[in-house]
Amino acid sequence: MTTRTESGWKAPIAMTCADDLHSVTSSLWVWQAYEPAAKCDLTSAALKIGNELLLIDPIPLVASALEELCSAGRPALIVCTNANHARAAGEFRKRFGARILAHRGAKGSLELEADEWIGGESELLGEVKVCEIEGSVAGEIALRYGDIACLGDAVINLPGHGFAVLPDKYAIDAKLLRGSLQNVLRWQFSVLTFAHGLPLTTRAHGCLADLLD
Helix, strand or coil: CCEEEECCEEEECCCCCECCCEEEECCEEEEEEEECCCCEEEEEEEEEECCEEEEECCCCECHHHHHHHHCCCEEEEEEECCCCCCCCHHHHHHHHCCEEEEEHHHCCCCCCCCCEEECCCCEECCCEEEEECCCCCCCCEEEEECCEEECCCCEEEECCCEEEECCHHHCCCHHHHHHHHCCHHHCCCCEEECCCECCECCCHHHHHHHHHC
């Protein structure tokens, strides 16, 4: 059976579907489902920029939740935050005609072909900043829109693990990863999202600074 790699684990292409969509702010939504094969929660986010949506590491949503999300805007871009996060990006692209973006460091490892390979200097939809995160997994990036920062695997927020930097055994270079995350602290933000775990909505910048201290 064809598989996807998710943070070092093998997960089936028929991924778990999220039942609920959670509104975090007027421009941010998240959805999450437990994936038994990965043995962890997979979390996705959507940012509203104007009348368009930027989807981050999307997993499938039930029809009612997807309809609710699309009532907020048109899915225009899909960002895979690293080489392990193809997830359901291909299905969203096929359904909505949205373009898939990923860091050029994920090329050759991401299990689909992106429409555009980007770098750390990129700016998406004119307002979303990109930051390269070295030492995590291939092609790892973070995004910032207003007071929202979005991470991939570099930091997790999972039951049983808590708020933590990606465990060393999954990182390419754990020391480099922690140093690279300092670049995220140059941004000002109050909300922080993850590819594994629900977002921090209180003192997010300070919590990340404390974690890296």
